[in-house]
Amino acid sequence: xxxxxxxRGIPTKQNPLLGxxxxxxxRALCKAGHQVTFFALDLRSIRRKRSFGIFQRETDGMRxxxxxxxxxxxPPALFVKxxxxxxxxxxxxxxxxxxxxxxxxxxxxxxGCIASVLKRKKSLPLVITEHSSIMGREEVPESTLxxxxxxxxAADCLIAVSGELSAKILQHTGMESRVIQNIxxxxxxxxxxxxxxxxxxxxxxxxxIPRKRIGLLIDAFARVRRNAPEACxxxxxxxxxxxxxxxxxxSYGLTDAVSFAGxxxxxxxxxxxxxxxxxxxxxxxxxxxxxxxxxxxAGLPVIATTCGGPQDFVKDFTGLLxxxxxxxTLAEAMEHMLRTKDAYDTVRIRDYAVASFSxxxxxxxxxxxxxxxxxxxxx
Numbered sequence: 001x002x003x004x005x006x007x008r009g010i011p012t013k014q015n016p017l018l019g020x021x022x023x024x025x026x027r028a029l030c031k032a033g034h035q036v037t038f039f040a041l042d043l044r045s046i047r048r049k050r051s052f053g054i055f056q057r058e059t060d061g062m063r064x065x066x067x068x069x070x071x072x073x074x075p076p077a078l079f080v081k082x083x084x085x086x087x088x089x090x091x092x093x094x095x096x097x098x099x100x101x102x103x104x105x106x107x108x109x110x111x112g113c114i115a116s117v118l119k120r121k122k123s124l125p126l127v128i129t130e131h132s133s134i135m136g137r138e139e140v141p142e143s144t145l146x147x148x149x150x151x152x153x154a155a156d157c158l159i160a161v162s163g164e165l166s167a168k169i170l171q172h173t174g175m176e177s178r179v180i181q182n183i184x185x186x187x188x189x190x191x192x193x194x195x196x197x198x199x200x201x202x203x204x205x206x207x208x209i210p211r212k213r214i215g216l217l218i219d220a221f222a223r224v225r226r227n228a229p230e231a232c233x234x235x236x237x238x239x240x241x242x243x244x245x246x247x248x249x250x251s252y253g254l255t256d257a258v259s260f261a262g263x264x265x266x267x268x269x270x271x272x273x274x275x276x277x278x279x280x281x282x283x284x285x286x287x288x289x290x291x292x293x294x295x296x297x298a299g300l301p302v303i304a305t306t307c308g309g310p311q312d313f314v315k316d317f318t319g320l321l322x323x324x325x326x327x328x329t330l331a332e333a334m335e336h337m338l339r340t341k342d343a344y345d346t347v348r349i350r351d352y353a354v355a356s357f358s359x360x361x362x363x364x365x366x367x368x369x370x371x372x373x374x375x376x377x378x379x
Contacts, residue, residue, distance in 0.1 A: 001370055002035045004094075004101035004124075006087065006115045008108055010040040010066060016265050018042075021131060021290075022107045024183040025366065027060055028359030032367060036062045037101065039090050041083055041111065045072025054090070065090045076143040080150075083114035091118065100124065102374040105366070108132055109144060112151030119154040125373040127366075128152065129159040130177065133211075136165050136287045136308050140172050149173050156373040161288040162309035180365045181312065182288050184357035188266050189297040190350070192274035199230035200338055203276035203300075205269055205291045208239030211284040215241070215248060220282075220330035222252045228338055231257070236272050238263035266294075273298035278337045282324050283307045296353040299346035303333050313356060318349050 007022035009015070019040055030036045042050065048070075055066040067086040071079055095101065105127040106115035112128035119126040128151055134144050152158050152169075158177040160166035166177045202221065206212040214235060221233045235245070235258065242260065249258045261272060273279070279295035280303040286292075288309035292302050302319035304310035314321040320337065324330040355361065 001103065001367075001374060002101040003029055003037070003370065004104045004118075005029075005036060005038045006104060006106035006111050007038065007040050008111055009042045009044070010038070010064065013265075021129075021182055024185065024359070025105075025362065026062060028183055028363040029366060030061045031359065032363040034367070037094055038062050038064045039087065039094070040064070040066040041086050041090075041114065042066060042068040043071040043079065043083055043086070046070035047072075054093070056093070063094065065094055076147055079110070080113055080147065083110065084117040087114055087117060088121070091122070103127060103370045105129065105370075106151070109135060109148045109151065112155065113147040114151075116151050116154035125156045125370075126154055127157045127159065127369055127373055128155040129161065129180070130165060130169060131161050131182075131287055133285050133287050135172065136168050136285055145172060149175075157369050159369070162286075162312050164308040164311055165287045178369070179312070180362060180369070181357060182290055182293070183359050183362045184290065184293045184297045184353065185266075186297055186354050186358055189270045189273065189294060190354075192270045192298070194299070194346075195271075195275040197275060199232055200228065200278075200341065201232050201234060201276040202278055202280050202334065203234040203236065203272060203295070204279065204281050205236040205272075205294070206281055206283065208235075208237050208241040208245060210241065212237075212239075213282045213284055214245055216282050216325075216327060216330060217280060218245060218248050218252070218254075218258065219327040220324075220334060221258065222254060223327060223331035224334045224338070225254065225257060227335065231334075231338065233258045234261060234272055234276060235259065236261045236264055236269055269294070270298060273300060276300060277341055278303065278319070278334075280330075280334060280337075281305075282330050286310060293353060293357050296349050297357065299350040301337065301341070301344040301349060303330075303337060315352070317345065318352060319344070 005026045007019040009018035026038050052068045071082045103125045106112045107129045109132045118124045152175045159180050160177040279300045286307045286309045304314045
């Protein structure tokens, strides 16, 4: 099938997470035999340094079109209009002389809303995958809700990346969605051999922002160290709270036990996971929770909060799932993990992750959706 992916961007060395979910799915679909065209509408503000204009190339068997336009934080209605024009200009360039995709697949609230113009003007089947943490909240801004409803109403199939997000979408918009989780590439996380080390190493991977609650993790770890001086904590990621978190570690006198690795590309994250014994992240909200799944792909047991996405895939044999919202309860979970580390089967955890999140598994689920939505002429 001819599949058109509409993304908010494309991963780069400077910003490896921009459009990463969309890119992973596009590559998986290409490997599954689909003819994939990838549209990246980079509408970030002018402060995000990059080249502006329209760029075209071919990579991994995919046609790639990037429209980099400095739009930024303008009123949502104008943002959507600018995005629609950018999208239609890419479509005109990519599909000529009657050529057209069999299905359009857009990701996130804003791109779904923008891509609905292809349903209206080109009569193309539309699939939208929602990832946005905003749609997973109890309260959603009215402007976001308007965009969501416009896009969702045009979609032939609406996908959510977790059961909790699907429930929130139904609550906010009254619209049903199908759950298809994100892709984790096993090639990245399985090729790093386990690294021998002393002591017990916890690892956390996240953006250092308030809703990830890394400050709470450091408070809990300080409690753990009182009874487990051999424990250490590796924090991978960067963000607005880093300086504050480093000061907190210093105030506890834990600079020898807590390390900050900064933001790293996936292969280096995989190396850090291979040197750890357990993963922990007390996040407040996750629509999916890709870092938990990545840790499981590396064979690590995880400690996850009931924050949305992890409820779908964290099982008894893969770790601990609970309302670890205080330093006391989180410390108790970490101490339990220390005591029971030998009860977790690394191979079983890894095999479960491979069976759940591998590219071929997710591509097959998406293909089923596309076949139901698109009318493909017989050859």
